[in-house]
Amino acid sequence: MEIERGVKMRMRNKYRKPTTFHCNAGSRCSLSVAVWSLVGFLLFLHLYTLVGQNGGKGGELQLRRSHLHPLFWELEEVEEENIQIPPPRGKRSPRAAKRRPKRPTTLIDEFLDENSQLRHVFFPGMQTALDPRKASGNESFYYHPARIWLDTEGNPIQAHGGGILFDEMSRTYYWYGEYKDGPTYHAHKKGAARVDIIGVGCYSSKDLWRWKNEGLVLLAEETNETHDLHKSNVLERPKVIYNDRTGKYVMWMHIDDANYTKASVGIAISDYPTGPFTYLRSQRPHGCDSRDMTIFKDDDGTAYIIYSSEDNSELHIGPLTEDYLDATRFVRRILVGQHREAPALFKHQGTYYMITSGCTGWAPNEALAHAAESIMGPWETMGNPCIGGNKVFRYTTFFAQSTFVIPLPGFPGSFIFMADRWNPADLRDSRYVWLPLIVGGPADQPLEYNFGFPVWSRVSIYWHRKWKLPSTLVG
Structure with missing residues (x-):
């Protein structure tokens, strides 16, 4: 394993200006003058930033819009949510009144309570389901985050923890994810909630809105208890990429046992995007434990694996072999000690971006955006990208967890x-939260080097109860 050391120091040096001053022998070039000039310049930039921040929403919006396609301007008008926690049902008994909770009930408590009076707010019923078969006119192509989403046959889409492959040959989007159409239970008293492995579901679409069920492209193993895909084990976060050299579709996924001690990745392969995929094996990449993971294919065709490791305390990233069927020996440790998982990578104008979540099991937590000039790092944290909703919505990633970021062809800087x-x-009955993500404008937080002024743009995820892709994209 090759672990990069001293990278941050090199990055800091990369962005610092030389401190040598070239002066003629007769000139009065003073170091103090240069220092005070630099201080004045930094103060000017700081004041300019404050003016930009306090000069009203319009000024900031105009700055961001210079980076965007005009059709996406309306998506920056975020919505606010004002959800009131209801009082307890009925009167509290004298005994219960004496056992008052140590802290007031929060929205997160209500979200995790399956008997909450706010259940319909977080998980709307079938009567509000997004049904592409029936939507017409002004309701077409609108996304409704967290509503039940039906496929073209009228069944709820089962593609959790998934990712999107855009197949260039067929000009078709394929959505792969966990097919969780089974009962939820606990393997043992202290075990996490789980369902038996059924397989990996696949859906196809031309417009990212109407999805046809292509069936299970990778099936669970029913009888062989020693097999990685035995129904009693764990299969999570399947991602598929196409290998231009071999002509194969390659799937990577998180493979584990019911106690999450196997901590491995699984690899499968197919000649077609709709499968069937042949399962090859599992392994621990670079000899390290691997849980939440994803894969990313760069512009030059090189593919990378990114996974949570060292008991989820850090992420590891490294290139795959040319056939995408194994990890090479090269690996970097990133976000060390930050306890991040659920990585979702994307690239814009030569800069790599990543959204991650904290490690709180099934409970929602705060997303963070990260950026790097090289995919192998160093990666710098930029802050919470969520905008709108309310404070709790932003702190909980809109009560959701990242899984993938879809670039929109023809709309630079715009993603889903x-x-x-x-x-x-x-x-x-877990739901899908798809929201507009836009790269543009000044970064959210100053960074450690380059005098605190980052070289990349902010990442913004905008909350909407209802939003629509540009008509030129969906046709």
Whole structure:
């Protein structure tokens, strides 16, 4: 294993200006003058930034819009949510009144309570389902985050923890994810909520809105208890990429046992995007434990694996072999000690970006955006990208967890953020939260080097109860 050391110091040096001053012998070039000039310049930039921040929403919006396609301007008008926590049902008994909770009930408590009076807010019923078969006119192509989403046959889509492959040959999007259409249970008293492995579901679409069920492209093993895909084990976060050299579609996924001690990745392969995929094997990449993971194919065709490791305390990233069927020996440790998982990578104008979540099991937590000039790092944290909703919505990634980011062809800087709103009481009823993600404008937080002024743009994920892709994209 090759671990990079001293990278941050090199990056800091990369962005610092030389401190040598070239002066003629007769000149009065003073170091103090240069220092005070630099201080004045930094103060000017700081004041300019404050003016930009306090000069009203319009000024900031205009700055961001210079980076965007005009059709996406309206998506920056975020919505606010004002959800009131209802009082307890009925009167409290004298005994219960004496056992008052140590802290007030929060929205997160209500979200995790399957008997909450706000259940319909977080998990709307079938009467509000997004049904592409029936939507017409002004309702066409609108996304409704967290509503039940039906396929073209009228069944709820089962593609959790998934990712999107855009197949260039057929000009078709393929959505792969966990098919969780089974009962939720606990393997043992202290075990996490789980469902048996059924397989990997696949859906196809031309417009990212109407999805046809292509069936299970990778099936669970029913009888062989020693097989990685035995139904009693864990299969999570399947991702598929196409190998231009071999002509194969390659799937990587998180493979584990019911106690999450196997901590491995699985690899499968197919000649077609709709499968069937042949399962090859599992392994621990670079000899390290691997849980939440994803793969990313760069512009030059090189593919990378990114996974949570060292008991989820850090992420590892490294290139795959040319056939995408194994990890090479090269690896970097990133976000060390930050306890991040659910990585979702994307690239814009030569800069790599990543959204991650914290490690709180099925409970929602705060997303963070990260950026790097090289995919192998160093990676710098930029802050929470979520905008709108309310403080709790932003702190919980809109009660969802990142899984993938879809670049929109023809709209530079515009993406779809894919996330799962997990329902630990009934995992098959977990919902999809798709929201507009835009790269543009000044970064959210100053960074350690380059005098605190980062070289990349902010990442913004905008909350909307209802939003629509540009008509030129969906046709």
